[in-house]
Amino acid sequence: MESVFANSYAKINLFLYVTDKREDGYHNIYSLFSKINLYDTIKVEKANKFQIICNNEKIPVDRRNFIYKVYEKLREYFQKEFPVKVYLNKRIPIEAGLGGGSSNCAIFLKLMNKLFNLNLSLNDMVQVLAKVSADAPSFLWDKGVLAEGIGDKIVATIDLPKSYILLVKPNFGVSTRQVYNNKNLKLTTKPHITNIHSLSNLNVLCELMYNSLEKPVFGNNKELIFIKKMMTEYGAVKSLMSGSGSTIFGIFNSKKSLDNAYKYFKAVNKSYFVYKTNII
Template identity: 35%
Template sequence: MIELKSYAKVNLTLNIGNKLENGYHTLNSIMHLIDFYDDITIERIPSDKIEVDVNMDIPLKQNLCYKAAKLMRSKFNLNEGVKITLNKKIPIGAGLGGGSSNAASVMVGMNKLFKLNLDKNQLIDVAKEIGSDVPFFIIGGGAHVSGTGELVNPINDLPELNIVLVYPEFEISTALAYDLWDKKGSCSIPIDVGNLNSVQRIASNISNDMQEVIFSSYEGLQDIKEKLIQYGALNASLSGSGPSIFGIFPDEQSANSAAEKMKEENVTVVVTKTILL
């Protein structure tokens, strides 16, 4: 049995480019894992099936754990069945990459379980067939992500960030978000990674091309961002296509204080940090 922590991410920056013929957009993004995760176990079973036991109502064929396991079995001629147990804490459709992280964790876990000895580049070649965020989660930590998500360059010297993560009780489909952006969005200039060498510089440079479109389409998100800043965040931003908003705080104490105030706003609040795994 393999046990894994499947971490969420935030987009410190997200610059969206052209839409390609395959439907994907080019992007430039600086992503970072945060210490907020789902628990996954993977074990062999005496059959040729893929079983997924999850604590949320996710149809099997739409579960990225299932898709990842099915693809790994097909690519590497694995005949044995696997049982995947997924305890989800990362909300679905929240801009935190939970499903993509789950897929990457299953791939990493099956690589260990079946002793395939695949390196990260080989795993990325498979991961990009599942979704644009999945290659990042194979690498983890902090990284500059470009292309359609398949180009992942680690950034190992970013300072630790104290984060308050806030998400309201609704989902935003990534596909719908990009449809909105295609109609109303505008591109911005990517941030120079060299400018992100301190907490203050990171906070002043966080940005998301999706933010204006999402804020204008979903009531209350702008207010969450403003309240995080009012309660002491150095800055705050939408993560991915939302609806999660994260604030960067100068220290853990100020993050905890802001979180207590935000809990009065009928939203879910998580105090966390960036991690280098």
């Protein structure tokens, strides 16, 4: 069977400013997305019917899945069937603020474009993905992506500093919908950045790192406050919650500090997902 294969990388939000609430109920954001070296794998194979096969039984494989939604958009757009089997091997934690589902559907679309020679342009793919998941378009690029709107308007792509990253996720997730509806969510003016490409400097980037969603999430989760505090105490030059949580990440200058923090979090709570990675 003819098939194609790719890695589907996770992301962190190096900053996330929630700037205003829209008439449609969504919020406008100003965010810097960065892919990190943690990934699911996706194989798409021509078959007799459409099917998603996943190694994680917690992942729905019906119309709730973003891959399924993109598949339906393709059928609708081209007015034809694309019978494929999709093998999704999940390694990215769910409800973690790491964009696993959004990454999966973006990579699936790229693979379908290749497998069936659909000749979809980058802009075409952005338009398809934006109808499924607000931050999915950011996964089409290999660089850092500065986005606004609901995350679907790409402002710039940026070469980001190659830093050591530690991820720590406790054994609970966070509902994005509930966070955005939380009464403690405060709107924030987006920062004035005179030179977008200055974000490739780690010191400049650290000064801008902020997440508007931390306050509403931290209000109910002392454990996340603890993780962020200890991340800094163990040498992170900056620590932040990614997206709507529940993952906390730290940026480290040295591998030694990274390793020390990793050992601490692995020992302090056996239920934590603790992962050493880097910006790619």
